Amino acid sequence: MSLLGTGRPAGPLARVPAAVLVVALAVLGLTTYLVDDVGVLAGSALAGLLALGLSGLRGRAAVRAVVGLIIFVGVVVLVTALTDTAAHALAHGLRLVAVLAFALAVTSSTTSTALLDLIDRGLAPFARFGLPVRRIGLAVTLTVRFVPEIRARYLEVREAQYARGLHNRPVAVLIPLLVRTFTDAEDIAAALDARCWDADQASR
């Protein structure tokens, strides 16, 4: 089970490069939070919803996401209306719809791999200043690789504890899990060193 997945995002927005989508989200975020004009905010909200419609998000995931959005925005609008002015409530409601919908559209139209590549490319120029780009890349790869395994181990250890009658004892599960995980880390580090992977090397 790969956490990064092999799915290709669907929808017309998926054809837009990830960099463009992220920048667009940043611009939208800045605009909506710096501007107070209801017209602009309403337009942004519509833009966000339009983007969401153009993204590949469909089916149950879409329903869940949209319901979550509505609930959150609804609560915020209600609370703001009660503790502040109705105008603020409307403004912030529109703001949240704009950024949440657009952010959701971006997440649904990009792959995590594409975004990580973007970050990698963004950080690459800093390698000359000593930023350990390779180390970061290794860390990301290792983390993604081990999440499913650690999750599986957690469930295993928990089952074993349950079998001993020790229910809901995170201490009893996490101590052995962590000790084992750190011991494995030693083995992995040894294997990397055996392949002459040099941690002190800041860049390629």
Next chain:
Amino acid sequence: MSPIDPAAGRGVRSTTTTLDVVLTAVMAAVIAALGVVPPITVGVLGVPITLQTLGVMLAGALLGPVRGMLAAALVVVLALVGLPILSGGRGGLGVLFGPTGGYLLGWVPGALVVGLLARYWAARVRSTAARTVAFAVSAVVGGVLVIYAVGIPWTAVVAGVRLGVSAVGALAFVPGDLVKAVLAAVIAVGVHRGYRKLL
């Protein structure tokens, strides 16, 4: 020859070893994994608590300020690029604008503070009982105070509510987080006993 130098974990070192990178990465994986397993019901409270913040506290308590903070940062980045590793299978940039955005970002300074207190104070306390208390205090300061100090204002700005309103909204989560801090302390003491070369 073993790459693990028994002296390497203590004091200030200027070079990062391969083991440092791997420890950071697997700790990040633990934090992420704690987001994809079901919440557990701890007897005291009666309501299920998610364990992910516990993982963040442990990152600082077990790996120290730098590696702990970097582990937290790794998880934050991976969550924001879309991996569904936050409790409830959430992820993506939208999280920043949602109810937990600031609390997520707070993991980074939170783990740092837990790590600083753990390495330079808690880990050095002699008696086991007092050490556990010290770790618990470290976890509360870093894992609760610092994280909330980022989360409450962030939510206020993003959602446009008054700071006081945001703070009240956060109150409900304090008991659960205090329980997590105590658990983190007990776990940290236990892990340090079982694997001695960390702090």
